[in-house]
Amino acid sequence: MTADIPNDVVDDAPLLEVRDLQVEFRTKAGVAQAINGLNFTLHSGETLAILGESGSGKSVTAQTIMGILDMPPGHIAGGEIRYRGEDLLQMPEEQRRKLRGMDISMIFQDALSSLNPVLPVGWQIAEMFRVHLGFNRKDARARAVEMMQKVGIPAAEKRVWDFPHQFSGGMRQRIMIAMAISLDPDVLIADEPTTALDVTVQAQVMSLLQELQMESRMGLILITHDLGVVADVADKIAVMYSGRVMESADVYTIYARTAHPYTKGLLDSIPRIDAEGEKLKAIPGLPPSLTALPPGCPFSPRCEFATELCREERPELREIAPGHRSACHHAEKIHAMSEEAQNEPA
Incomplete structure (x- = not known):
């Protein structure tokens, strides 16, 4: 077809x-x-x-x-x-x-509701390596820190055990991206990845996705x-x-x-x-x-x-x-x- x-x-x-x-x-x-x-x-x-x-x-x-x-x-x-x-x-x-x-991996629409609120973000990223690749806790934690650094989260070593509510909306979305790309997927689906983010942060998130894709x-x-x-x-x-x-x-x-x-x-x-004074259609x-x-x-x-x-x-x-x-x-x-x-x- x-x-x-x-x-x-x-x-x-x-x-x-x-x-x-x-x-x-x-x-x-x-x-x-x-x-x-x-x-x-x-x-x-x-x-x-x-x-x-x-x-x-x-x-x-x-x-x-x-x-x-x-x-x-x-x-x-x-x-x-x-x-x-x-x-x-x-x-x-x-x-x-x-x-x-x-x-095939996916970034979900709302990072706050998609992340588990009672588990540290590093634990949630590390789980990808434990479940799919059989890593032990120490190695999985190290890879979680690497992924957080890769998506531009400052002081990843210190923040790896912080909880989702301790991050801004833009940083939470970066954590979602880190989880989604952690196993180097061939296909990434991004479902409204910039929803509820301000324009500047939207641009940063999309720029990050483009860099990772390249x-x-x-x-x-x-x-x-x-x-x-x-x-x-x-x-x-x-x-x-x-x-x-x-x-x-x-x-x-x-x-x-x-x-x-x-x-x-x-x-x-x-x-x-350039449409000053015109009604929005x-x-x-x-x-x-x-x-x-x-x-x-x-x-x-x-x-x-x-x-x-x-x-x-x-x-x-x-x-x-x-x-x-x-x-x-x-x-x-x-x-x-x-x-x-x-x-x-x-």
Whole structure:
């Protein structure tokens, strides 16, 4: 099956390949289609950003790849997740557990709630080496100090036995990163890694991730709703809405020549320094219920370009230019509008 997200020119096979992934949640209100036919590939040294509002399926995608989706109520209805060619969904749980943390790792959204509040941070980092590599306590502690130093935590030797509440938000996120990269994974999933951090600390955390990626050539999946963060770090972008990829391309194409109304709405909502006195733009309405998706395009109730065709027939993700795919009946029109706006004099 053709991937939804175009690849850069690379010589190696994909580290990670998701094929037609479908995930449902069975609730009292009905079956919620959290992910509906997701496809993408990730190569060594590449950064894929998955963008979208809350409820678009970003975090469910990450949890499914990691094998930590709550089942029930979650249910993987179909698809494949291939790591180095092997389908993780068909892998025995014991083998999957060995991969988790060592080959595929994850930075969770909220460091304070993700770290154990009653255990020193050094103990939590050291546990990665004890569980996966069989290190004794002394050696594991030494490696924990090394990892804390690697992610830029001052006085790591002294702070290795401090508790999570004794660190600032930015330092806690660095500890989460230290845990996630401690075993040198091939794939790192960062789920909203800069949430609740101020702008300066956000930049520091993202810069750290980029440095670590350059050192190890790991593939990075960045899950976020912050388009400002994405512009600086991503190679390619997938825009998700209601469990589907609505648009995918390299980062420049998404920002300069978008071809989907939802992506356009997200970009238009970014505050501009040269738009003094103008009202901030917002996408009207709310995402549809995942238990009662409309028959046509799920974005049609909020879309300024929607027609009867949009409300009746769901558009397929299709290529409108080399490496650029959009799930919109009017993609060419919006693409042309974006190009025209780019060509206007400043």
